Amino acid sequence: MSLSQSAAQADDLPPPVEASKWTRARITGVVLLAIWALLGLGIVLFLVSSWNPELFRRYAPNYLSGLWVTVQIVVISTLAGAVLSVPIAIGRRSKNRIIAALAYAYVYFFRGTPLLAQTFLIYYGLGSFRPELQAIGLWGFFREAWYCAIFAFTLNTAAYQAEILRGAVESVGRGQWEAAAALGLSRFQTLRKIVLPQALLVALRSYGNEVILMIKGSAIVAIITVYDLMGETRRAYSRTFDFQTYIWAALIYLSLVEFLRIATDRMERRLTRHLRR
Amino acid sequence: MQQLTRLAGSEVTIEINAFVAGMIALGAVFSAYASEVFVSAFRAIPRGQYEGAYAIGLSPWLTMRLVILPQLIRLALPGLSNLWLILLKETSLVSVIGLADIVRQTGIAARVTKEAFLFFGIACLLYLILAVLSSFVLSAIERRVSLSGAVR
Numbered sequence: 264m265s266l267s268q269s270a271a272q273a274d275d276l277p278p279p280v281e282a283s284k285w286t287r288a289r290i291t292g293v294v295l296l297a298i299w300a301l302l303g304l305g306i307v308l309f310l311v312s313s314w315n316p317e318l319f320r321r322y323a324p325n326y327l328s329g330l331w332v333t334v335q336i337v338v339i340s341t342l343a344g345a346v347l348s349v350p351i352a353i354g355r356r357s358k359n360r361i362i363a364a365l366a367y368a369y370v371y372f373f374r375g376t377p378l379l380a381q382t383f384l385i386y387y388g389l390g391s392f393r394p395e396l397q398a399i400g401l402w403g404f405f406r407e408a409w410y411c412a413i414f415a416f417t418l419n420t421a422a423y424q425a426e427i428l429r430g431a432v433e434s435v436g437r438g439q440w441e442a443a444a445a446l447g448l449s450r451f452q453t454l455r456k457i458v459l460p461q462a463l464l465v466a467l468r469s470y471g472n473e474v475i476l477m478i479k480g481s482a483i484v485a486i487i488t489v490y491d492l493m494g495e496t497r498r499a500y501s502r503t504f505d506f507q508t509y510i511w512a513a514l515i516y517l518s519l520v521e522f523l524r525i526a527t528d529r530m531e532r533r534l535t536r537h538l539r540r
Numbered sequence: 541m542q543q544l545t546r547l548a549g550s551e552v553t554i555e556i557n558a559f560v561a562g563m564i565a566l567g568a569v570f571s572a573y574a575s576e577v578f579v580s581a582f583r584a585i586p587r588g589q590y591e592g593a594y595a596i597g598l599s600p601w602l603t604m605r606l607v608i609l610p611q612l613i614r615l616a617l618p619g620l621s622n623l624w625l626i627l628l629k630e631t632s633l634v635s636v637i638g639l640a641d642i643v644r645q646t647g648i649a650a651r652v653t654k655e656a657f658l659f660f661g662i663a664c665l666l667y668l669i670l671a672v673l674s675s676f677v678l679s680a681i682e683r684r685v686s687l688s689g690a691v692r
Contacts, residue, residue, distance in 0.1 A: 288600075371668075372664070372668065375625075375629075375667065375668045375671040375672070376629065376664040376667040376668055376671075377629035377630070377631075377632035377633075377643070377667060378629070379632040379633060379635070379636075379643060380632055380642075380643055380646075380660060380663050380664050380667060381664065383643065383646070383647065383656075383660050383663075384657065384660035384661060384663075384664060387647070387650055387656040387657075387660060388650075388656045388657035388658075388659075388660045388661065389657065390656055390657075391654070391655060391656050391657040391658070392657065483633075486636055
């Protein structure tokens, strides 16, 4: 009895796990991985073999100052864009048809055209209005490539941030507004104390992505003669014709972005700890 | 992204032309983003689909072609169409490595005629028109794909 029972149990047991076989898919995967690893190793080896202390001593300060310019551009235009995005987001939600259409057109234009074309439009294009700009005393501002770049980036990121903000505010349920109204809070109080704290949690990740996009996009200013990290790299390359200059720039951008990604991850984990179980 | 374009461009222009260099760089960037979209689409397909296909005796290849891919396309299309619009804008970067795209031609025209604002405005409008057209096409494809399926 007990014997047949245990035999029946043995039948019910799952079959023993087979040792993984070298199927065709697995071999292909390993080969592809090996190719990638070799490519990565090749870049590292190239960097090690072409390591030149003289070059490093000469151009490292330039890279640092370029990095500082990049950080400045990104920080200033992201903050200014955040301020500018508030009225646009409000306009997008406005009940007035004309205001809503204008805000939508703004967002559509800046999200639908390349950042490079926008930067050129402002840097080269506003030059056509030189007499008018001089008349209102703004020419000094638009003459400098640096200010033009920040202006273009601010307008661009404002459009994206307005969409992020609008999406985040709309993600907060209507019930929150109604409950706050029932408690007798004014609309502004509701927005500041109830809706925004919840909306910004939702928006945090998107904001992080937007800053990362800005960092990568800021390389464009090198074309309009601002010496940011990319500009310094181009200058170093044009002097040395050493290809490693670009690899170093890529590594710096990569570590900047990675740092930001980790920072937003940490921030999100810290800020949403009340939502975790 | 841009340094990638430059990376390929500056290394390669010596041997092959800028068009191929730009294409390789943009293709590499696009493939990185697209692979992320595909990975998340693959993850969204439940294991049961594979097991069900195995149970009715489909080979791995047939499982992929008849069961997984039709669902995968529906899941990946929104992400891919987003990427398409981003790529459309990113192509403007190839003008930096000397390709005669919209931005470069505009720059030449602007330099000759001194009407920079007009020409760059037209360039922006061209990009907008391309974006509008392709979003029409993409939403048509999306509608076509989602019509043929059941409600998820």
